[in-house]
Amino acid sequence: MERRERVILYSDLNNFFASVEIALHPELAGKPLIVCGDPKERRGIVLAKSEQAKKYGIKTAETVYSALKKCPDLVLVESHYHEYAKYSRLVTEIYYRYTDCVEECSIDECALDVTESVQLFGSGEEIAEKIRADIKRELGLTVSIGVSYNKIYAKLASDLKKPDAITVISKANYREKVFSLPVSDLLFVGKATEETLRKLGIRTIGELAVADETLLYRALGKRGRQLQIYARGEDDEPVKPAKDxxxxxxxxxxxxxxxxxxxxxxxxxxxxxxxxxxxxxxxxxxxxxxxxxxxxxxxxxxxxxxxxxxxxxxxxxxxxxxxxxxxxxxxxxxxxxxxxxxxxxxxxxxxxxxxxxxxxxxxxxxxxxxxxxxxxxxxxxxxxxxxxxxxxxxxxxxxxxxxxxxxxxxxxxxxxxxxxxxxxx
Ligand SMILES: [Mg+2]
Known part of the structure; x- marks a missing residue:
């Protein structure tokens, strides 16, 4: 008998550090803003940027100096990790309202298995919508949530539309939503792997999904096979809740x-x-x-x-x-x-x-x-x-x-x- 289809959410807070700073200082809302280690240190780097700063082409990890050249009115804010950790906890508490199966993947990203919650709270998309609204109303932060039947696709979906968005990748639509994307969008495909795949003529996730298994194995070993499983949406890795x-x-x-x-x-x-x-x-x-x-x-x-x-x-x-x-x-x-x-x-x-x-x-x-x-x-x-x-x-x-x-x-x-x-x- 086939197992019930899982419902996985992948939630990614938008411009997390910058958004927390704005939540704490509402007068900064709507301004181009970056968070950096030390605002007086021009060679320091951009740790996070607000949506407005993004519009000037400012990128995470570029120097403060170069960011200021792109936008002289840029507001520089020093980082406050304790606040980010606190907000991260508060967001996680919201997730726990809807499921106790929450995996903290980073300070601003979590995977949630809501399969058991669907009867109580509605479909995956509806739960995502509730979570999005709770986080916005209570904490003033926005989030991008991917909804799918496996963790890899849910993560991928969360990246597709930002900020403040929900994207669903289902068994009905995954071919059209996923297969034309570049293979580098897939989790665990870094630069070197991308290059190896390119040499095999594989540029998209769809091409990876149908690639010859032997060829993949020869180029990437077991990992090639694993990546193909991810590309096909056959990943069955469970969401691992943090327990005791x-x-x-x-x-x-x-x-x-x-x-x-x-x-x-x-x-x-x-x-x-x-x-x-x-x-x-x-x-x-x-x-x-x-x-x-x-x-x-x-x-x-x-x-x-x-x-x-x-x-x-x-x-x-x-x-x-x-x-x-x-x-x-x-x-x-x-x-x-x-x-x-x-x-x-x-x-x-x-x-x-x-x-x-x-x-x-x-x-x-x-x-x-x-x-x-x-x-x-x-x-x-x-x-x-x-x-x-x-x-x-x-x-x-x-x-x-x-x-x-x-x-x-x-x-x-x-x-x-x-x-x-x-x-x-
Ligand atoms: Mg994020």
């Missing part, structure tokens, strides 16, 4: 740097800032130690790179930072600009305990580890009592911006197209 801590599989943070960085010492500093945050969250999550460190780097052309490595299990900031910096030095071309850095840890004790005996017999817990851990425990206690940024490492203290940085609310980027660098970079 037993389901925490990874913890990560990333940050876009105030300006592009090439200096390794500076990269190292930011890796410490990130590691502090990841390590603090790892502690709070109470999931034990992590045995895998994953580093993500984005360059000035917005290309993603990522590497990961196994380590002896740790919760220590020092270990995480050291390992991430080693990965960086080992793999990232010297002198190449860095725009974003991210660190994610996974392979927690409670996942691997039974497999490795680690943590049960105390294997790998050297005296040195215990000593460092006691020091970091003490820092964690002070921070809990007096505030996160009251104690900082020397390397972080050296930089004024890094010093006051608390990025625990900034999530790792998970479900974005450029991610999956392992295949593409």
């Amino acid at each position: 801590k037993d389901d925490v599989k990874s913890i990560g943070n990333s940050t876009t740097l105030v300006k592009d960085v090439t200096d390794r010492a500076e990269v190292k500093r930011w890796l410490y800032v990130l590691s502090e945050s990841v390590s603090a969250r790892l502690r709070d999550a109470n999931v034990g130690r992590a045995n895998t460190i994953h580093l993500v780097v984005r360059d000035d052309l917005l290309q993603f790179y990522s590497w990961q490595t196994k380590v002896s299990p740790t919760t220590l900031c020092g270990d995480i930072a050291k390992c991430a910096f080693e990965l960086f030095c080992l793999h990232y071309p010297p002198g190449k600009r860095v725009r974003l850095l991210g660190i994610t840890v996974s392979g927690f004790d409670h996942d691997v305990r039974q497999l490795t005996l680690d943590g049960v017999l105390g294997v790998g817990k050297s005296a040195d580890y215990e000593k460092k851990k006691r020091a970091e425990d003490a820092v964690a206690r002070i921070r809990k009592k007096y505030g996160y940024t009251t104690v900082q490492r020397g390397i972080v203290m050296e930089d004024e911006k890094a010093r006051g940085m608390d990025i625990r609310g900034q999530k790792e980027e998970k479900f974005s197209k450029e991610k999956h660098p392992k295949q593409d970079a």
Whole structure:
């Protein structure tokens, strides 16, 4: 018997950071506005732009200097990550009114499985409409929602019409809505894959859907087959709701740097800032130690790179930072600009305990580890009592911006197209 058709929504907040700033300061509504790290820093980059700023051709990640050339009246606003994290939570609470199956894909994007909610609230499109109206009325933000029968198409649909829009891709209309789109619109198709497919004469999603399987396999391996499944709308990956801590599989943070960085010492500093945050969250999550460190780097052309490595299990900031910096030095071309850095840890004790005996017999817990851990425990206690940024490492203290940085609310980027660098970079 065939399974009931799923109803998946993919919700993407429009110009999220800029929209939150406008919601907080209504006098800015209708003005061309950008959010940037430091408005006084002309070499800083655009983190987000308002709808009005978009009309001047201003793009995310271009320099503030170049944005100002396009629009001299541009309003520059400093970023406020705590507010964005707060709004993100408030939006998520709205989603939970309609389903408890909500996957947070990034700070401004969520996938929702509403299959079970249809009897209660109406069709997928009707639920999307209710959510759109709630978010607009209660928070003053707009959202683009894709409605489909699988996650990949729902995400694709959310990109088709912006802002403040709902797009449905159904089994009846997917050929006409999806097949003529460029293959690069498909999630997980980055520049390198696009180029490989182009060489095979595949330019559209429709062409990918009907391409010869052997050909795809030869060019891209198993991933070629997977992409074809996505193109055909046969993706059956479930929406993964965030539940209790037993389901925490990874913890990560990333940050876009105030300006592009090439200096390794500076990269190292930011890796410490990130590691502090990841390590603090790892502690709070109470999931034990992590045995895998994953580093993500984005360059000035917005290309993603990522590497990961196994380590002896740790919760220590020092270990995480050291390992991430080693990965960086080992793999990232010297002198190449860095725009974003991210660190994610996974392979927690409670996942691997039974497999490795680690943590049960105390294997790998050297005296040195215990000593460092006691020091970091003490820092964690002070921070809990007096505030996160009251104690900082020397390397972080050296930089004024890094010093006051608390990025625990900034999530790792998970479900974005450029991610999956392992295949593409
Ligand atoms: Mg968005």
